[in-house]
Amino acid sequence: MYQQIMEQIKQRIAVGDWPPKTPLPSVRELATETKVSIITVKRAYLELGREGVIVTQQGKGSWVNDTLDLTILQKEELIQHLEQAGKLAKSLAIPENKILQMIKQFME
Incomplete structure (x- = not known):
């Protein structure tokens, strides 16, 4: 399930819906919106961070990486x-x- 969330986020970035520096919904918001567990969304955000697609800072949230190709x-x-x-x-x-x-x- 986390891979589906990752793909949807990547798609929104690729088509320009979420340009660089766009804040992403909080883990809790996205979990509620997609009706999945918070752990699943956290995993997707963690993997996207590892891939360099998003940047996450504790207490500040996550956003689209502005150095992303x-x-x-x-x-x-x-x-x-x-x-x-x-x-x-x-x-x-x-x-x-x-x-x-x-x-x-x-x-x-």
Whole structure:
């Protein structure tokens, strides 16, 4: 569950919802909001801190790291979307060349 919280936070950062220096909800607030235990949220914040995605200071809270390289998170986000699109295209029996054509169209 903590990994899902981590992915959701990374996604919000990658798409620009939470730019650098944005304060994150407190552990208690996020636990209440997501209906998970405080321990689960603490673990997610700890792991995000280890990865350098967020900064946490005792008594001051957590916020998006302002030295974070957003391109890494954005590439991870893109890969996840492409993976989902690929699986969906396969289930719909859409040929590879058609998918590539669609991607090219969206890049123009």
